[in-house]
Amino acid sequence: LIPQVVDAISPVPVVAGGGIGDGRGLVAALALGAVGIWCGTVFLGTFEAIYEDYHKQKILESTEDDTMVSKVITGKQARYLKNRLIAAWDEAGLPTLPMPMQSIAIIPILDGAYEANMADIVPAPAGQIVGMIKELKPAKQVVEDMVEEANRVLEGLSKVKAKSRATKSSL
DSSP: OOHHHHHHTSSOOOOOEOOOOHHHHHHHHHHHTOOEOOOGGOOOOOOOOSHHHHHHHHHOOOOOOEEEEETTTTTSEEEEEOOOHHHHHHTOOOOOOOHHHHHHHHHHHHHHHHTTTTTTSSOBBOGGGGGGGEEEEBBBHHHHHHHHHHHHHHHHHHHHHHHHHHHHHHH
């Protein structure tokens, strides 16, 4: 999708988002024509994230299979870590209200769950890259690690390109 958007709106710059959590994703987005990236989930595994400690722990324990898409919290589709509230709502086949009415309707349940520290009820937005997060880090380190990995990937690609040129010239 990124190349299509880049072509469709050029010369307007495109920032890629969704499923990017490391330097490989950064390089891929740039290679597809984006001028930058927008990351969300990768920063949930940082000390600075305004998540409850139980959510941060759940982030560290989760895999890409531990997320689900639901409208139950806002009325719009979003991806969350699986939890009892979302599962029960979706299994019951209850309709959701349009945004912002769904949020307004569910606030009393969420307020009670937060107050009671019910980690299995409180929603935790998270993308499928959650499985890449294995330790809590400072946000600065997440950025530095991503840039370092992107540089390694680019260096590796330039070596492959140079090797390919050498092979072609010897033919």
